[in-house]
Amino acid sequence: MFALFKGFLSSGSRNLAISNVSKVTAGTPCTQQLREMSKLKTHTGAAKRWKRVGSGLFKRKQCGKRHLNSSMTPSRRRALNKTVLSNPTQTKILKKIMPY
DSSP, X not given: OGGGGHHHHHTTOHHHHHHHHHHHHHSOHHXXXXXXXXXXXXXXXXXXXXXXXXXXXXXXXXXOOSSOOTTSOHHHHHHTTSEEEOOHHHHHHHHHHOOO
């Protein structure tokens, strides 16, 4: 910040440079924007895996069907096709990291 006013500091008027900095930055709109609450960011990894349903819960696909399926029974493979809803603990966390 003081690098901009290097000429003031070298001339020996340090107080003048500091007072100019406070006058320049005191009423700018930039400082007013910093006081506002920032936007919440969505956790993109969770957004790709979970989708919100109408009841407020979240649904996701089950894991475990990419490879090594030959040793599974056909009923186990069919069961892994279904989607799963989030439990209350997961729902609480997901509402925080996916606010929109």
